[in-house]
Amino acid sequence: MAGNLDDMFSNKNTCNWFKASIALIITKQELEKFVDSEIQKMHANVGRVCGNCFTENLIKCPTCGVCRNAKSCSFHNSPGLLPRPCPMKICDQVKQNIASHHRYSNPSWKNTRAELWATNHWEIAKCYLPPDGYTDVASVQGTDFNGVISILLNCTHFDTCFSFSNAPSSPYPECILTQVRQIGRDVRHTSSCQVADSDLKNIILKLKSLLTDPVSLANDPNASSAINTLRKLKNNTQFITPDELLDHLKDAQQILVKVNDQSERVSKEVDTVLLEIDTHMKQCLQQIDERENEARERISKEGKEVLAHIESHRLASAKMITEKENEVKQKALQTEKIAREVHQKAQEIEYTAHNVEIHAANVFQHTLTIDKKAQEIGNNIEIIEQKLNETKMTNNDLDIEGNTLT
Numbered sequence: 001m002a003g004n005l006d007d008m009f010s011n012k013n014t015c016n017w018f019k020a021s022i023a024l025i026i027t028k029q030e031l032e033k034f035v036d037s038e039i040q041k042m043h044a045n046v047g048r049v050c051g052n053c054f055t056e057n058l059i060k061c062p063t064c065g066v067c068r069n070a071k072s073c074s075f076h077n078s079p080g081l082l083p084r085p086c087p088m089k090i091c092d093q094v095k096q097n098i099a100s101h102h103r104y105s106n107p108s109w110k111n112t113r114a115e116l117w118a119t120n121h122w123e124i125a126k127c128y129l130p131p132d133g134y135t136d137v138a139s140v141q142g143t144d145f146n147g148v149i150s151i152l153l154n155c156t157h158f159d160t161c162f163s164f165s166n167a168p169s170s171p172y173p174e175c176i177l178t179q180v181r182q183i184g185r186d187v188r189h190t191s192s193c194q195v196a197d198s199d200l201k202n203i204i205l206k207l208k209s210l211l212t213d214p215v216s217l218a219n220d221p222n223a224s225s226a227i228n229t230l231r232k233l234k235n236n237t238q239f240i241t242p243d244e245l246l247d248h249l250k251d252a253q254q255i256l257v258k259v260n261d262q263s264e265r266v267s268k269e270v271d272t273v274l275l276e277i278d279t280h281m282k283q284c285l286q287q288i289d290e291r292e293n294e295a296r297e298r299i300s301k302e303g304k305e306v307l308a309h310i311e312s313h314r315l316a317s318a319k320m321i322t323e324k325e326n327e328v329k330q331k332a333l334q335t336e337k338i339a340r341e342v343h344q345k346a347q348e349i350e351y352t353a354h355n356v357e358i359h360a361a362n363v364f365q366h367t368l369t370i371d372k373k374a375q376e377i378g379n380n381i382e383i384i385e386q387k388l389n390e391t392k393m394t395n396n397d398l399d400i401e402g403n404t405l406t
């Protein structure tokens with residue numbers, strides 16, 4: 001079912017109406033970023049407010065379009081909300097700047113809260129929205145198609161953003177913005193939920209022509225994707241996921257509920273379409289449920305695989321750690337053994353040194369003994385030499401005697 005919009009409703013023109021309401025949503029989504037960023041630029045240029053002045057303080061009583069009866073005013077309705085100049089003398093100028101950007105010089109003061117002008121740029125944008133029904137809107141996303149196009153038409157900041165004049169005077173035809181605003185109103189205020197083939201073609205053509213305007217939007221990369229979607233919508237190419245379809249169905253449902261609420265008697269056609277929308281929403285929800293279940297199963301399967309992978313990694317790591325531990329233990333044992341050996345060698349060296357010392361002492365003792373012996377020998381030699389000398393002398397004496405005798 002998803003994407004096949006031509007078979008969704010029993011009436012062909014109701015299919016067209018549904019397509020037209022989708023086309024408006026796509027166009028509005030595309031305009032959001034552009035409008036928001038331009039309003040931010042404008043916000044930076046209108047000046048900063050003090051933050052303590054309320055809109056009521058800045059607006060005279062009475063003011064056209066705001067309040068009429070100065071004696072019992074429902075707008076200026078408490079002592080703190082009476083008109084007065086800004087104590088900082090800045091807010092009045094900001095108010096003037098906002099008014100000077102309004103094409104008809106009548107900003108929707110009732111929509112906006114001046115005390116937020118400094119912090120929220122969209123409070124400034126709200127001055128250019130239609131006067132009723134936008135008080136609680138807080139962002140461009142929360143503003144409807146009619147409101148967004150009204151800002152483009154009413155705020156003169158946007159005059160330089162398009163190739164055409166935003167406010168052509170008669171006899172020139174209405175500009176494209178006014179035309180698409182009317183399309184939005186026609187589609188949303190339908191009492192029959194029907195759009196003829198030729199009208200749908202014209203609607204898509206107008207929206208495309210706005211999104212392809214050469215000055216700003218044609219240069220926006222997102223615009224080309226919106227234009228692509230509009231083309232698919234026209235050609236009924238399958239393109240919508242169940243989630244997107246559900247969103248569009250919800251939106252269509254809201255439009256139609258509002259139509260029924262506002263009209264005096266409930267339209268039969270609208271009721272039939274509401275029933276069909278209800279059936280399709282159920283189908284979408286079922287498809288989304290099925291897809292989510294599939295996704296859940298896939299995630300659970302993938303999760304298990306991941307867990308198994310983690311477990312095998314954990315085991316491998318644990319094994320590696322044990323091996324490393326054993327290696328370290330082995331190394332420690334080896335180191336201890338080497339230390340023991342070193343200690344033993346040191347003891348041996350010490351022992352040898354001790355022996356050498358004893359030996360040296362012995363040698364010394366021995367030397368002393370030898371010295372002593374040598375001394376004794378020396379003495380003996382002296383004695384012998386003395387004896388020899390004595391003997392020689394005796395011999396000489398004998399020789400002399402002998403010679404004398406002879």
Ligand SMILES: [Zn+2]
Nearest residue numbers: 061067073076
């Ligand atoms: Zn008043």
Ligand SMILES: [Zn+2]
Nearest residue numbers: 050053086091
């Ligand atoms: Zn102020």
